[in-house]
Amino acid sequence: MLGPTIDKYAAPKNAYSLAFTLTPWFAWISILLFIGGIYGGLVYAPPDYDQGESFRIIYVHVPAAWMSMFVYVVMAIAGACGLIWKVKLMDAVARSCAPLGASFTLLALVTGSIWGKPMWGTWWVWDARLTSELILLFLYLGYMALQSSIDDRRTAARAGAILALVGVVNIPIIHFSVEWWNTLHQGPTVTKLDTPSIHVTMLIPLLIMSIAYTTFFITMLMVRLRAEILDQERNTTWVRDLVLGGTDK
């Protein structure tokens, strides 16, 4: 049903070796992008006419916030594939996404709070954007709690996938919250198609940082996936050969 290529990589052994091969590539791309993005954000971009130097928090805040939603969608899609086609690899992808997504969500909330204090005069407001992002953190934590409290992998994956899919409704709420409700949070600056209200010298570092975060996510997803596959397949001959035949790890 999935075609020969996907079947090939859905075989845990091949998926493991693919993840192993891809890890250093994405790691190096991510490191280079982080260096360029941080230099661009802290040095190259001019200070904002309104917010001064404090706007530089955007370069760690916005990519984290984007990733918090992107990783959730990846987790929900992987969970759905695991649920529908019973591909164990997809369950492993979903499980690996959760702690990464939770980290990005936490970063979005904390850096947003640190940015909010000098700009709004408060660390926190219970408005739609901040509250829905906090709910996203609870969805991730709920998913992780489910995974660790259910011993049977299949059951844990099914329960997690259902939770993740129900929680998807929160994603458009986060995205449109600044348009649907009045809020202290500023509106979208980048995704407005007609006239982006951010200058190109400020926009380029933001885009570089976003790709840096994305490749960082892919890198660490590969590493987490490797451990998940090893754990799933610990009683198979190929894991036995890998562990006993390999160098002292």
Place this chain on the structure above:
Amino acid sequence: MNEFLHMGGYAAYVWSAYGISLVVLILNIILPIRREQALLHTIKKKLQREASKP
């Protein structure tokens, strides 16, 4: 350099936001690698125990 570190008076906010991001990202590198190595170690020990038993 001092002016750069000063961040127009927002040093505490800018550097803490970047610092916390750095710490969380580094933890996200260290913890999964340690988990993978611990897992490999556990599996290896188990296999060696099984091999030594007749």
